[in-house]
Amino acid sequence: MDYVKRLNNYDGPDIAKIAISDQYQLYEEAFFIYKKFKRGAEAISVLIEHIDSLDRATEFANYWDQSETYSLLAKAQLDRNYVKDAIINFLKAEDAQYFHDVINAAKSEGEYEQLIVFLVMARTKLKDSALDSELIYAYAKTDKLHELEEFVSQPTSAKLGDVGDICFHENLYLAAKILYTHINNNAKLAVTLVRLKQYNEAVEAARKANNILTWKEICFACIAAKEFRLAQICAMNVIVYMDHMLDLIRMYEKFGFFTQVISVFEQGINLDRAHAGMYTQLGVLYAKYTENKLMEHIKLFHSKLSIPQLLIVCQENQHWNEVVFLYTHYDQYDNAIDTLIQHSPTCWKHSLFKEILNQVSNTEIYYRAVNFYLQEHPLLLNDLLIDLAHTVDHTRVVDIIQRTDQLPLIEKYLQSVQKENLSAVNEALNNLYVQHEDHRKLRESIEQNTAFDQIALSQQLEQHDLLEFRRIAAYLYRKNKRYDRSIDLSKKDELWQDAMETAADSKDTSLAESLLYYFVDNEQYECWAAALYTCYELIRPDVVLEISWRQNLQEYAMPFTIQTLREYDEKLKGIVSRLEEKERQEAAKVEEKKKQEEESRQVDAQMGVGIGYGSSMPMLQAAPQYLALPPAPGQMQYGQQQPGGYGQQMFGQQQPYQNGYGY
Numbered sequence: 069m070d071y072v073k074r075l076n077n078y079d080g081p082d083i084a085k086i087a088i089s090d091q092y093q094l095y096e097e098a099f100f101i102y103k104k105f106k107r108g109a110e111a112i113s114v115l116i117e118h119i120d121s122l123d124r125a126t127e128f129a130n131y132w133d134q135s136e137t138y139s140l141l142a143k144a145q146l147d148r149n150y151v152k153d154a155i156i157n158f159l160k161a162e163d164a165q166y167f168h169d170v171i172n173a174a175k176s177e178g179e180y181e182q183l184i185v186f187l188v189m190a191r192t193k194l195k196d197s198a199l200d201s202e203l204i205y206a207y208a209k210t211d212k213l214h215e216l217e218e219f220v221s222q223p224t225s226a227k228l229g230d231v232g233d234i235c236f237h238e239n240l241y242l243a244a245k246i247l248y249t250h251i252n253n254n255a256k257l258a259v260t261l262v263r264l265k266q267y268n269e270a271v272e273a274a275r276k277a278n279n280i281l282t283w284k285e286i287c288f289a290c291i292a293a294k295e296f297r298l299a300q301i302c303a304m305n306v307i308v309y310m311d312h313m314l315d316l317i318r319m320y321e322k323f324g325f326f327t328q329v330i331s332v333f334e335q336g337i338n339l340d341r342a343h344a345g346m347y348t349q350l351g352v353l354y355a356k357y358t359e360n361k362l363m364e365h366i367k368l369f370h371s372k373l374s375i376p377q378l379l380i381v382c383q384e385n386q387h388w389n390e391v392v393f394l395y396t397h398y399d400q401y402d403n404a405i406d407t408l409i410q411h412s413p414t415c416w417k418h419s420l421f422k423e424i425l426n427q428v429s430n431t432e433i434y435y436r437a438v439n440f441y442l443q444e445h446p447l448l449l450n451d452l453l454i455d456l457a458h459t460v461d462h463t464r465v466v467d468i469i470q471r472t473d474q475l476p477l478i479e480k481y482l483q484s485v486q487k488e489n490l491s492a493v494n495e496a497l498n499n500l501y502v503q504h505e506d507h508r509k510l511r512e513s514i515e516q517n518t519a520f521d522q523i524a525l526s527q528q529l530e531q532h533d534l535l536e537f538r539r540i541a542a543y544l545y546r547k548n549k550r551y552d553r554s555i556d557l558s559k560k561d562e563l564w565q566d567a568m569e570t571a572a573d574s575k576d577t578s579l580a581e582s583l584l585y586y587f588v589d590n591e592q593y594e595c596w597a598a599a600l601y602t603c604y605e606l607i608r609p610d611v612v613l614e615i616s617w618r619q620n621l622q623e624y625a626m627p628f629t630i631q632t633l634r635e636y637d638e639k640l641k642g643i644v645s646r647l648e649e650k651e652r653q654e655a656a657k658v659e660e661k662k663k664q665e666e667e668s669r670q671v672d673a674q675m676g677v678g679i680g681y682g683s684s685m686p687m688l689q690a691a692p693q694y695l696a697l698p699p700a701p702g703q704m705q706y707g708q709q710q711p712g713g714y715g716q717q718m719f720g721q722q723q724p725y726q727n728g729y730g731y
Contacts, residue, residue: 109136109137109140111128111132111137112125112128112129112132112137112140112141113140115128116140116141116144122141122144122145122148122150125141125144126141126153126157129141129157135160135161135162135163136161137161138157138158138160138161138163139157139158139161139163141157142154142155142156142157142158142160142161142163142166143166145157146158146166146169146170146173149173149177151170151173151174151176151177151179151182152177152179152182154170154173155170155174155179155182155183155185155186156182158170158186158189159185159186159189162189162193163193164186164189164190164193164194164199167186167187167190167194167196167198167199168198170183170186170190171183171187171198171202174186174206178209180206180209180210181210183202183206184203184206184207184210184212187199187202187203187206188203191203195225196225197225197226197227200219200224200225200226201226201227201228201230201231203219203226204216204219204220204224204226204228204231204243204247205231205234205235207219207243208231208235208240208242208243208244209238209240211242213242213243213246216243216246217246220246220247220250221250228247228250228251229247229251229253231247232244232247232248232251232253232256233256235247236256236259236260236263239263241260241263241264242264244256244260245257245260245261245264248260254273254274254276254277254282255273255274255277255279255281255282257273257277258270258271258273258274258277258282258285258286259282259285259286259289261273262285262286262289262290265293267286267289267290267293267295267298268298270286270289270290270298271286271290271298271301271302274286274302274305278305280305280306280309280312283302283305283306284302284306284312284315284316286298286302287299287302287303287306287316287319288316288319290302291319291320291323291325291328292323296325296328299328299332300328300331300332300335303316303332303336304332304335304336304339307332307333307336307346307349308336308339308341308342308343308346310343310345313345313346313349314349316329316332317329317349317353320332326353326356326357326358327357329353330350330353330354330357330358333346333349333350333353334350336350337350337369344372344373344374345374347365347369347372347373348373348374348377348378350365351365351366351369351373351378351381352377352378352381355378355381355382355385355387355390356381356385359385359387362382362387362390363389363390363393366378366390366393366394367393370393370394370397371397375394375397375398376398378394379391379394379395379398382394386411386414388407388411388414388415389414389415391404391407391415392404392407392408392415392420392424395407396424396427401424401425401427401428401429402428402429402430402433404424405421405424405425405428405433405436405437406433408420408421408424409436409437409440412440412444416444416445418445418448418451418452421437421452422451422452422455422456425437425452425455425456426455426456426459431459431460434456434459434460435460435464435465435468437452437456438452438453438460438465438468438469439468442468442469442472442474442477446474446477447477449477449478449481450477450478450479450480450481453465453478453481454480454481454484457481457484457485462485462488462490462492462493463490463491463492463493465478465481466482466492466493466496467492469496470496475496475499475500476500476503479497479500482496482497482500483497486513486516486517489517489518489519490519491519491520491521494513494517494519494520495520495521495525497513498510498513498514498520498525501513502528502529502532502537505534505537507534507536507537507539507540510537510540511536511540511543514540514543514544522544522547522548523544523548523550525541525544526541526544526545526548527541528541529541529544530542530557535561538557538560538561539557539558539561539563539566541557542554542555542557542558542561542563542566542570543566545557546569546570546573549574551570551571551573551574551576551579552579554566554567554570555567555570555571555579555583558570559586564587564592564595564598565598565602567583568583568595568598568599568602568603569602571583571599571602571603571606572602572603572605572606575606576606577606577607577608579606580599580603580606580607581606581607581608581611583599583603584596584599584600584603584607584611584612584615585615587599588615588619588621593621593624594624596615596621596624597621597624597625597627597628600612600624600625600627600628601627601628604628604631607628609628609629609632612625612628612629613625613629
């Protein structure tokens with residue numbers, strides 16, 4: 069070191085290189101030599117790289133006061149993470165070549181104040197968009213918004229959008245707002261304003277952006293902030309998109325804002341862009357939260373909403389009246405009836421049930437309905453069946469009711485369909501009338517409707533306690549031509565008129581006459597006389613005369629005798645009259661025949677004259693008969709009879725008429 073200090077005439081830089089070599093490691097001597105020979109950069113490099121003393125390097129740089137040494141010192145300090153000191157020395161050196169490293173180091177250490185100064189300097193040396201972008205970011209980090217606004221208002225190569233995104237993600241919303249506003253990125257500006265709780269401005273920015281994702285995010289933010297008015301404005305632009313509408317509903321439901329979401333859709337269905345999903349979801353919301361409005365909504369908009377989707381929700385929430393309505397307007401009448409039956413306490417209405425039942429396609433539902441009414445509404449069963457009379461199988465209905473022993477419930481129905489004359493219906497009604505002891509209706513039924521087991525009913529009624537029913541039994545036997553049995557029943561009950569009418573209907577002489585003998589044997593002489601009148605055509609007069617003579621009943625038999633004689637007299641007169649008429653007709657025929665023969669003879673005579681003398685003598689033909697010439701020998705005039713034959717009578721000459729029948 070003494071030689072280095074005392075000697076001056078030597079090649080200092082070369083000796084300094086040898087001194088700092090690994091062989092000698094004379095770092096202090098090398099530093100002194102470089103300093104002595106005015107090699108500041110090499111000297112500070114020895115301090116930094118070999119002696120490793122940044123303090124001495126700092127002191128030397130300040131002593132040397134050259135940009136080159138400041139730059140080397142700053143780079144060393146930057147490498148050792150002395151960012152603040154490094155930036156100060158870079159500024160002294162006005163060196164921006166390591167700006168990337170400076171920026172990274174300053175950001176990692178949070179030295180944004182120093183970084184701003186460095187970047188301002190660096191912009192004077194270099195033109196790089198990274199410098200402008202990082203300067204804007206540094207302004208944002210240091211909350212120097214005024215400087216930031218001034219900077220972006222000037223021409224710059226900074227990537228403002230990228231910086232704005234960085235600021236947004238680092239919650240530097242005010243800076244992001246400035247940047248997004250400057251580049252007119254309304255979508256991101258709207259989101260940024262929401263973060264700043266500037267909801268009115270956010271909605272306005274979203275309107276300018278007019279992007280569904282932006283509307284959706286702003287809407288969700290307003291919902292979370294309970295800014296329902298602004299949220300509804302945004303929601304109007306969200307619900308028109310089916311894909312995002314359900315997310316909106318879930319957002320409202322997440323916070324329990326049911327009234328507000330319903331209000332959104334109530335207003336939304338009035339939009340020009342309203343679609344079926346909006347009507348459906350409003351119905352779903354009503355079904356979940358405001359059931360008193362559900363039915364009115366369905367009635368008004370059932371043609372615009374998705375019925376299957378709303379049906380599921382209504383079933384889940386047990387809105388059975390609405391379920392029935394939707395089924396009927398979806399033409400699923402069978403399901404509607406099933407719902408009415410299964411949930412009758414809440415949704416069954418008699419008029420509605422009948423109306424829907426008439427439109428079902430599965431006829432088995434009719435009989436399920438009958439069983440349902442039997443169990444729950446038996447007094448209305450008649451009305452239901454009368455309404456279904458044109459579609460149901462009456463025999464099957466009767467069978468269903470008979471198994472429950474409830475036939476009286478459907479009496480009116482049976483009466484209304486009895487005109488079809490079905491065996492099951494007739495027998496059911498007849499049994500009812502027998503049970504009710506209504507003989508008038510029973511007689512009317514069996515007289516008008518014959519399709520039932522008449523003999524079985526007769527056997528049932530002949531043992532009945534009431535006379536009228538036994539009388540009906542006799543009537544049925546008579547209708548079935550069991551006259552003996554019918555008359556026997558009438559005799560037991562002393563129904564003499566019925567017995568006589570039965571005998572008359574039988575057209576059996578022996579049966580009628582046996583009844584006469586019965587009346588005589590039982591001294592029922594008045595009935596005997598009445599039977600003569602009732603069975604007049606069947607009774608032989610000789611039997612009557614014999615009975616009346618033997619029993620001294622001439623007074624009772626006199627009307628019959630008089631009538632019989634009168635009839636015989638009229639019959640005899642009729643025979644005589646017909647015979648006389650026949651004679652007159654025969655005489656008229658004979659007279660007519662004679663006239664025809666006379667006319668024929670005259671015509672033949674005229675024709676004979678013309679034949680004898682030719683047709684060329686018209687005057688002779690027209691001459692009187694006395695002028696006619698005698699016939700030639702051997703010739704005979706036409707119409708003149710030959711001698712002999714049937715006698716000398718001229719043909720056509722009338723014989724004297726003989727009185728009497730002529731035979």
